[in-house]
Amino acid sequence: MTAAAHPQATWVRCTACDAGYYPAQRNCPACxxxxxxxxxxxxxxxxxFTWTVVHVGAAAPPLPVPYALGYVDLxxxxxxxxxxxxxxxxxxxxxxxxxxxxxxxxxxxxxxxHCEPAGMAGGAGEAxx
Amino acid sequence: MSSTTLRTVAVxxxxxxxxxxxxxxxxRSLAEVAVHRAIADAAIDPSAxxxxxxxxxxxxxxxxxxxxLGQLALRPxxxxxxxxxRVENACASGSVAVRSAYLAVATGQVxxxxxxxxxxxxxxxxPLTIEVLAGASDLQAEARFGxxxxxxxxxxxxxxxxxxGTTPEQLAAVTVKNHRNGALNPIAQFDQPVTVExxxxxxxxxxxxxxxxxxxxxxxxxxxxxxxGDLARPTDPRILASAQTSSAHEPFGDMTxxxxxxxxxxxxYLQAGLDADAVDLAEVHDCFTIAEILHTEDLGFCAPGDGGxxxxxxxxxxxxxxxxxxxxxxxxxxxxxxxxxxxxxxxAVLQLRGDAGERQVAGARVALTxxxxxxxxxxxxxxxxxxxxxx
Numbered sequence: 001m002t003a004a005a006h007p008q009a010t011w012v013r014c015t016a017c018d019a020g021y022y023p024a025q026r027n028c029p030a031c032x033x034x035x036x037x038x039x040x041x042x043x044x045x046x047x048x049f050t051w052t053v054v055h056v057g058a059a060a061p062p063l064p065v066p067y068a069l070g071y072v073d074l075x076x077x078x079x080x081x082x083x084x085x086x087x088x089x090x091x092x093x094x095x096x097x098x099x100x101x102x103x104x105x106x107x108x109x110x111x112x113x114h115c116e117p118a119g120m121a122g123g124a125g126e127a128x129x
Numbered sequence: 130m131s132s133t134t135l136r137t138v139a140v141x142x143x144x145x146x147x148x149x150x151x152x153x154x155x156x157r158s159l160a161e162v163a164v165h166r167a168i169a170d171a172a173i174d175p176s177a178x179x180x181x182x183x184x185x186x187x188x189x190x191x192x193x194x195x196x197x198l199g200q201l202a203l204r205p206x207x208x209x210x211x212x213x214x215r216v217e218n219a220c221a222s223g224s225v226a227v228r229s230a231y232l233a234v235a236t237g238q239v240x241x242x243x244x245x246x247x248x249x250x251x252x253x254x255x256p257l258t259i260e261v262l263a264g265a266s267d268l269q270a271e272a273r274f275g276x277x278x279x280x281x282x283x284x285x286x287x288x289x290x291x292x293x294g295t296t297p298e299q300l301a302a303v304t305v306k307n308h309r310n311g312a313l314n315p316i317a318q319f320d321q322p323v324t325v326e327x328x329x330x331x332x333x334x335x336x337x338x339x340x341x342x343x344x345x346x347x348x349x350x351x352x353x354x355x356x357x358g359d360l361a362r363p364t365d366p367r368i369l370a371s372a373q374t375s376s377a378h379e380p381f382g383d384m385t386x387x388x389x390x391x392x393x394x395x396x397x398y399l400q401a402g403l404d405a406d407a408v409d410l411a412e413v414h415d416c417f418t419i420a421e422i423l424h425t426e427d428l429g430f431c432a433p434g435d436g437g438x439x440x441x442x443x444x445x446x447x448x449x450x451x452x453x454x455x456x457x458x459x460x461x462x463x464x465x466x467x468x469x470x471x472x473x474x475x476x477a478v479l480q481l482r483g484d485a486g487e488r489q490v491a492g493a494r495v496a497l498t499x500x501x502x503x504x505x506x507x508x509x510x511x512x513x514x515x516x517x518x519x520x
Contacts, residue, residue: 008269022270023267023269023270049288049384050284050285050287050288050291050384051284051287052279052280052281052283052284052287052335052336052337052338053283053333053335053336054275054277054279054280054283054334054335055332055333055334055335055336056255056256056259056277056279056334056335057256057259057275057277058256058257058259058260058263058272058275058277059254059256059257059259059260060260061273061274061275063275067275069274069275069276069280069284070284071284071384071507079381079506079507080270081270081271081274081276082274083274083275091336096287096288096291110273111273111274
């Protein structure tokens with residue numbers, strides 16, 4: 001049995017008008033419905049909108065540099081910021097529109113998810129971050 | 130929009146400290162110097178000041194003096210009893226402090242008000258400062274993943290380059306211009322000219338941005354004293370417009386333009402009865418090179434996508450169409466975040482009085498300032514635009 005997915009690898013959809021929001025919120029500004037948004041898993045596929053490779057990081061979270069981050073347009077879902085895990089130099093491997101998969105981490109992880117290229121050989125999977 | 134008639138407001142005094150690495154100082158000690166200089170410049174008795182606003186962002190986390198910075202900084206001037214308010218609006222804090230003082234005078238609440246901002250940031254190790262500043266993004270959806278502000282603007286640069294063909298050399302032209310201007314500004318943090326090759330060869334901070342695409346981490350303070358028109362001297366510049374916007378309902382957009390800058394500029398131009406063509410100089414929020422290129426477009430100085438060519442062709446140089454960041458901007462003057470908005474107003478006032486020395490923009494009559502703060506879900510979160518005019 002696999003561990004439960006991270007509770008924040010999710011977004012919310014309004015039960016009245018179906019508008020979606022990430023991260024979760026209680027109000028739907030599209031139709032003023034309050035507290036009637038259902039939690040759904042984030043879509044598992046998407047495309048890279050933009051990215052950067054960070055060479056000078058913050059004290060926290062204490063990530064080893066360099067690391068890649070990007071905004072990802074999830075299919076029929078929101079645009080999310082995510083760590084982008086690739087084999088090799090991300091600035092050579094990444095491009096706008098690159099198909100990605102979202103890998104949800106288990107509920108005990110610090111981070112809820114990361115993204116990686118679709119079909120990446122030996123994909124990092126849930127152990128990725 | 131309300132139809133309240135606003136009074137004429139003038140800037141009677143400005144005071145700036147040196148910007149840079151200033152060991153031994155604090156937010157409070159720097160604020161005291163800026164306030165002292167502004168009072169001297171205004172040639173008023175301190176007791177005439179009826180209200181105060183102070184911009185500060187990182188004091189609680191980096192310096193420990195979370196509260197009462199304004200009250201403490203005003204004590205040496207015998208000032209007590211007046212309303213004192215700390216403004217936190219990320220990197221736009223100083224500008225929003227000025228706007229608050231402006232509104233108090235314009236609406237007749239008081240006749241004399243002071244806005245100042247101070248930030249002592251070099252006290253902390255750089256990774257801690259980066260962490261604290263990343264708190265100006267959405268902690269849950271952005272900062273937790275390791276987003277940094279250079280990273281945010283790296284992602285913006287990548288979009289602008291992809292959509293418009295903006296080049297690394299055009300980004301570098303922003304640094305070259307601003308350091309050239311900063312070399313003429315006695316208070317600037319970085320006072321040495323740099324070349325395009327220097328910028329391109331600098332180590333990477335967050336691709337595609339390198340160290341010289343980024344403003345430094347700075348200490349400094351600035352203060353602005355605003356007065357009702359009938360208390361202004363004939364040479365005191367007027368505040369023609371003040372506008373503030375946020376990104377709360379802004380769609381994510383394509384990250385090549387900031388809607389809140391466009392909206393603030395529209396409101397400011399409308400209030401001042403001017404358009405972008407009337408602006409002689411602009412102090413804009415060039416926290417990163419790509420940021421100045423976006424602002425050049427969003428403030429209406431050129432068409433969307435033309436910001437890179439605009440700076441590369443010298444149109445934003447001191448003798449260009451619009452002198453952008455004659456002070457050196459955030460990139461060369463420095464960016465002590467809570468002080469920046471006040472420092473921008475300070476530069477505008479010096480330029481409009483003809484007191485800007487070697488970096489004086491010839492015949493300056495209209496100045497614009499633009500400050501941006503925080504970044505959530507693909508868009509800056511806070512923006513203030515002011516327009517000042519020579520009397």
